[in-house]
Amino acid sequence: MIEWFLHTFPHAQPLRGLAGGILIGLAGALMLLGAGRIAGISGLTARVTGLAKGGAPWPLAALFIAGLPLGALIVAALTGPIPAQFPTSLIVLTLAGVITGIGTRLGSGCTSGHGVCGLSRLSPRSIVATLTFIAAGMVTVALVNALTAGG
Amino acid sequence: MRHLIGLFSGLLFGAGLALSGMMDPARVRGFLDVAGHWDPTLAFVMGGAVLVMALAWAIQRRMHRPALCEEFALPGTRLIDARLIGGAALFGVGWGLGGLCPGPAIASLVFHPLDASVFVVAMLAGMALFRLADRPHT
Incomplete structure (x- = not known):
């Protein structure tokens, strides 16, 4: 194993x-x-x-x-x-930062609040939020990888 | 003095992020890269953290008040709405793009001042934008 x-x-x-x-x-x-x-x-x-x-x-x-x-x-x-190993593009870092700032406020939390504290409390909101941001993150990485491989 | 608990909690949190490899954006993106060379480390981090926190919640339910202040101030809403899902989805996009969430980004400020501060300043700008846009209409 x-x-x-x-x-x-x-x-x-x-x-x-x-x-x-x-x-x-x-x-x-x-x-x-x-x-x-x-x-x-x-x-x-x-x-x-x-x-x-x-x-x-x-x-x-x-x-x-x-x-x-x-x-x-x-x-x-x-x-x-x-x-x-950080992303090399400052544009990507900036874009990621702005989106993270808006998203975490709109969704009332990030990996710590929803992903650790809320998930362990079995809060339905945090379970939904955590599944959503992990899924969105996975789709984003797949899309970025597909685009950069093609370009 | 009782606010010092914040410092100890932050110290432990930052140490945990550093020890677990979660301050490496490439490793975090590796977890999200299910179609490529998937790196499950983040699942172990979350598992360990959730396990300990589940115990903490079990203790919390038996406490009338926190050890160092008058009362618990915990989120009470159970509403699952478009704000929650839209916000979490947006955060996920940002997380996937950069491999950074707020904690590791702030902890990285002392190790990678340029890259980390570009991200953190942009994140604060995003929070400020949200605050402007979210003003109640009068």
């Missing part, structure tokens, strides 16, 4: 994925049980930048957002450079 998996998906990192996922779950648990709120990153970002009315207390949201790069820096210090 394990050999089959490693052979079929040579680039997958299931153990690191699971370990990282558990940390993300603990982060969400801390926010929920300590501060009584959803660790939804798009919502907290909008709150910190004044782009959302109401929501979490500003210091709570700001400290959470500041913690994201700091937590990543700690992992980098302990385990070495964090691999990342």
Whole structure:
């Protein structure tokens, strides 16, 4: 079973994925049980930048957002450079950013709020949202790959 | 002082993103690339996170109030409408294009300042646009 998996998906990192996922779950648990709120990153970002009315207390949201790069820096210090391959086109990055900004506000959440916090709560809204953005992401990647392969 | 819980939560979240490989846009797009060389890592990340959070929700249901503040402030709406589905679909398109969602993009600001800030500034512009367009008609 394990050999089959490693052979079929040579680039997958299931153990690191699971370990990282558990940390993300603990982060969400801390926010929920300590501060009584959803660790939804798009919502907290909008709150910190004044782009959302109401929501979490500003210091709570700001400290959470500041913690994201700091937590990543700690992992980098302990385990070495964090691999990342960004899209090469700044136009693609810009377009992706604008669409992500509009979509996460219109749909009230992203991978953290709907995909982790809402899904685990079995919220019907979050289940629908998560299935929708994964499906839309898969279609988008397939279309982009088809277009770039043809061009 | 009680807001410090936000910092600890953010630290754990950022560490989880970095450890899990989710700060690599190519790996995230690999998960969405079901027709190509599919990379299931993201499913393990989500599985681990959802497992822990499901326990947290079970504990939450037995609590009268959060540990550090007066009351829970949780989404109560159950409405599944065009806003939810349209917004999630749009987000999915952006996610597929860039391989970035808001958390990894913000965490990446310290490692890839140029690329990450282009995405984050564009995302904030998108949020601002939405806010302008979504003003209630008077």
